[in-house]
Structures are given as C-alpha cells and as structure tokens.
Amino acid sequence: MKAAVLHGISDLRVEDIGMPSPGAGEVLVKVRACGVCGSDIPRVFTKGTYSFPTVPGHEFAGEISAVGEGVDASLIGMRAAVFPLLPCRSCPSCEIGDYATCSNYDYMGSRSDGAFAEYIACPLWNIVPAPAALSYEEIAMAEPAAVAIHALRQAKIDIGDAVFISGAGPIGIMLGLWAKAWGASRVLLADIDPEKLAFAREQGFEHTVNAFEQDVQAWVRSVTNDRGADVCVEGAGSSPSWENCLKAARSGGRVVLMGNPAGEMKLSQNGYWEILRKQLTVSGTWNSSYASMPKNEWKLALDFMVAGRLNLKGLITHRTDLDGLREAMEMMRDRTAFYNKVMYTNLS
Incomplete structure (x- = not known):
C-alpha cells in the first residue's frame, strides 16, 4: 500500500510499504480521511517521532475492510472513527478508565504507525462506530472535537x-x-x-x-x-x-x-x-475521555454532529492526497496561505 513515511526529521516520503494485517481482536481500516493536526508539523519537521521510520497521522476515520480472529465479520463495511491512544490497561490510570493519563501508552501516528496511509490495523476496542449520515471528513474530526x-x-x-x-x-x-x-x-x-x-x-x-x-x-x-x-x-x-x-x-x-x-x-x-x-x-487538560462513564467524548462528538448541533464541515479549508501531503504540511509550517483544517482524503 501507499503511505507517507517519516524516515527522519523532515524526511517524509510517500512510498509503498507492506499492507498491515489485522491480528486477533483487530480490524483493518481503509483510511478515508485524516486531519493534519497542528502537532504533526513539529513532529515531522523539527521534533521527529519516537522512532524511525514511522507513519504519522492520528485524526482519522475510515471503513472497516477486514477483521482479525475473534472479530465479527459483519463489521466489514462499517464507518468508524479511531481513538489513536493505545493504553497499557494495567497502570492506576487505566484501572479507573482514565486512559489519557496512562503511564505507559502507545499512540498511533507518533509512537507507532498512524493513518497517513491507505490502510491501518487497529484494535477493535479503539473503534468508534459512526453513522452513514456523516461524511468521513466529519468523522475524522471526532478526535479534535473530543479534545x-x-x-x-x-x-x-x-x-x-x-x-x-x-x-x-x-x-x-x-x-x-x-x-x-x-x-x-x-x-x-x-x-x-x-x-x-x-x-x-x-x-x-x-x-x-x-x-x-x-x-x-x-x-x-x-x-x-x-x-x-x-x-x-x-x-x-x-x-x-x-x-x-x-x-x-x-x-x-x-x-x-x-x-x-x-x-x-x-x-x-x-x-x-x-x-x-x-x-x-x-x-x-490532556487529550479526551474514552471511558464509558460518565461519557465517552468521542461518541458525544459524533452524536452532536448527527443531531446538527456541531457542524464542523465548514472548518476544512484544504484537502490533499498522499502525494500532496508534504506540500500541504510545508504550507502550514511556513504559513504561506491561510488555513484552518487541512485534511488528507482517500475517497476513491
């Protein structure tokens, strides 16, 4: 598959890499939209990710295209947002459902591969089902909306x-x-x-x-x-x-x-x-709440979008495919044009 791979600071290359395969308890998501977060700019151009090579991108939505062992195949074709934080599930914060303050978390797009790619494998636990009434671009904005x-x-x-x-x-x-x-x-x-x-x-x-x-x-x-x-x-x-x-x-x-x-x-x-x-x-404040109680803020964001009480479509000012992603990020870095939300889309 094609992906934007960060090989080192400011060394972002669009290239072919191996297609991920969903393991037990995982699903394969065809990435349909992924927002470029403001944090992605220093991550790519000045700070780097935690190791190289890494595929950045964490504000994403897509379509479940395959499932791993133990996952219901009826989920194939479902639209979803994806909570990018991968908690350890064993620290004191995780024990009370405060996953954002996990002591030993992983994170798609910075510590492990993210969604500036055509596909990504994700644990089923991180999947947030989304209704067909919402576009993939809207669903991808569940992450910043939850924050x-x-x-x-x-x-x-x-x-x-x-x-x-x-x-x-x-x-x-x-x-x-x-x-x-x-x-x-x-x-x-x-x-x-x-x-x-x-x-x-x-x-x-x-x-x-x-x-x-x-x-x-x-x-x-x-x-x-x-x-x-x-x-x-x-x-x-x-x-x-x-x-x-x-x-x-x-x-x-x-x-x-x-x-x-x-x-x-x-x-x-x-x-x-x-x-x-x-x-x-x-x-x-840090990240968002993904616990079921008192409220999962990701589901809350999607519910408000569906109800028409949170309209985020107008915030998108730029769209790009993978081949134009670096140029779009350079525009954001250098502020050569006005932008609000820049979105990688893969709707074909």
Missing part, C-alpha cells in the same frame, strides 16, 4: 457562562462551537492573526478581538458588562495568551490550559497576582 469538549468539561462549563477562548485555530473554533451548543451566553475569541479572526466571524462568532492590537482585559469586560469571563481556555500555547486568559477571567473564574507550547511558558508577577487576587481555578 475540545474535554477542555470545556475540565472547566466545568455551565449554561449561561461567558466563555473566552485565546487562539482561533481549528481547536479554538471547535471550543467555541461546543460552548454555543452547551448554552454559553457569550463566546469570545481572541487571536493575533486577522485572517483567523475573519474566518471565525464567517463561522458565526460575533465577539472577536485582535490580542495584538487591543487590550484584551478591557475588551472582555466591555462585552461581559464589566464582569469578566466565567471560563477561559488557553489554546495558543504562548505566554501572552496565558496571561490574557488570567486577565479576562472574572473573580472566582475557571482557566483551562490546553495549548501545546512550542517553547517556555512564563508567567509575570502581575499574571500570578491575577490567580491569587481573583482566586482563580486553573486546570490542565
């Missing part, structure tokens, strides 16, 4: 909350869409890129601000009747973005740190005082 809802659940979002999101990339906009669906009174988006803010407004977000040009704290207070935001999510992974969240939060508010930083995260004395004097609750 976004997990962050808001960490913030204990409630109906009527004013939600401030720093960072208007794909996850930031998904956070905003989730907050609207959850019943937020206002959703406020900040970024330093005018094109991202313009795109956010096209998706229906009324309250946007350029954090480079305006005083974010004053702007948030003007929008929230001088109260501040109940929930703030840091989605850019930068120190100024973190400080803006602390300043935007109301007294007693909740701040969730989600952005994946490219370098050091530093907090000023004034930022630290915001935490103390407002008695803020500051939480981290």
